Amino acid sequence: MSGKRPDAPPLLSLTGIGKTYANGIVALSGIDASIREGGFVSLVGPSGCGKSTLLRIIAGLIEADTGTLSWPASGTRPADIGFVFQDATLMPWARASDNVYLPLKLKGISWKQAEPRVMDALQRVGLADFANAYPRELSGGMRMRVSIARALVTEPPLLLMDEPFAALDEFTRGKLDDDLLALWQAQRFTTVFVTHSIYESVYLSERVLVMGARPGRILADIEISEPFPRGHTFRESPRYIEICAQVSAALREGAAI
Amino acid sequence: MRHHDTMPARLARFLVPAGVGLLFLGAWELLVATYDIPRFVLPAPSAIWESFVQNFGSLMTSLWVTLRVTISAFLLAVVGGVGLAILFSQNRHVEMALFPYAVVLQVTPVVSIAPLILIWVGYDNVEFALLILAWIVAFFPILSNTTLGLRSADHNLRDLFRLYGASRWQVLTELQLPSALPYILAGMKISGGLALIGAVVAEFVAGSGSGNGLAWRIVEAGNRLDIPRMFAALFLLSGLGILIFFGLTLMEQRLLRRWHESAILRES
DSSP, X not given: OTTOOTTSXXXXXXXEEEEEOTTSOEEEEEEEEXXXXXXXXXXXXXXXXXXXXXXXXXXXXXXXXXXXXXXXXXXXXXXOEEEEOSSOOOOTTXXXXXXXXXXXXXXTOOHHHHHHHHHHHHHHTTOGGGTTOOXXXXXXXXXXXXXXXXXXXXXXXXXXXXXXXXXXXXXXXXXXXHHHHHHHHHHOOEEEEEESOHHHHHHHOSEEEEEXXXXXXXXXXXXXXXXXXXXXXXXXSHHXXXXXXXXXXXXXXXHHO | OOOOOOHHHHHXXXXXXXXXXXXXXXXXXXXXXXXXXXXXXXXXXXXXXXXXXXXXXXXXXXXXXXXXXXXXXXXXXXXXXXXXXXXXXXXXHHXXXXXXXXXXXXXXXXXXXXXXXXXXXXXXXXXXXXXXXHHHHHHXXXXXXXXXXXXXXXXXXXXXXXXXXXXHHHIIIIIIHHHHHHHHHHHHHHHHHXXXXXXHHHHHHHOTTTOOSHHHHHHHHHHTTOHHHHHHHHHHHHHHHHHHHHHHHHHXXXXXXXXXXXXXXXXX
């Protein structure tokens, strides 16, 4: 891909990351990975493989017990990190625009200053006409779009997504996958995308980290060099099926151990 | 999508209960007349109305006293209950230390504390004693509901606030208090009724000659066997209770209708 410099320092580097919960369950053990700036990486694996835990460690919401997390490109954790949860996680009492405004509001930016950015973020997810709607007046897919707009309004260098489209129907999900890729291509934020769908991970990512459970660990690191935008031609290509089978095989091997 | 009752449906919701009430009063009037029931046992609605008109001045004065005590006690309960709940939410140790005493205050029957409060405050200041007693009764539902509400904020939203570096104050005002609003309003609906009950019960306990509220009008009318006046005061009390309930329900609807499930009217 153009603009890809293999020698550039990665945005994020994980070495020997481990996490054990108070109840003795080993969520993660010996995680080594590095993620390049502007990359799109998926973490795929069964429930309980610690992929959400890893995402939370990257976000700084929880601390790892062992190992180090470093930010070679920037030196420190970016001040702005976008986070999208499985549910849209909107404030039900606030209009769509106020939900998107939240990250800026918490930084002390006035509405007057923030308004163009909020409207722009809503525009980018195709919800410019719904700025005044309350979450319950929106469909599940639209709520998720508001959630993405909220995550992107600060123009973060890093976007973390925790099974964001898992609760949506397949059509909505496919549309959001494509829209997410378009946003990513336009803005080039680094994306770490947690999913339990092999197909989704292969379709979206440049790289899939396949994870196994008990303890949570990385089973395989699969590069997908297909160019973007991918669209349905990739989805229907033999190459796509081949990579899905590869991810699937890695998961099977992990489960067998 | 917004759901509104159609006009006839809304009218019916008012007219049907009103019709039932009128029917009931008519039957009552008829029964008293037919069986010639004496006034001091069961006065007819017409006699109650007559007494109401005759004693309008003194009844209104008493209504005003009861209303004043009830509303002040209620407002202080809201301020105190929400305030203490916020304090609890900020510091677990304070909650651990104080919550049991809030429960003690709640479970001790107000009638049993009333004489003590009256002695402390003094019989020359009964209204203040009534206020304290009504407040004690009204305070707890708001405290416990708000405490629950402040804790019920979505965990992912909490994480999001943390991720964006929100201060404690921002978490409280932007997340916890809005999340708690439906709970606070539910607590207020309970407390509004309880404040009235507290004010009336306290006045009964305060006893002869000391009170000026509706409860005292009832005691006085009872002593004189002036049953129509007793009923007139009783109806005023019920009316006041209903008014408080509907006022608070209306406020709840207004505040929550755009976003909370409880306030959404559905076409069925």
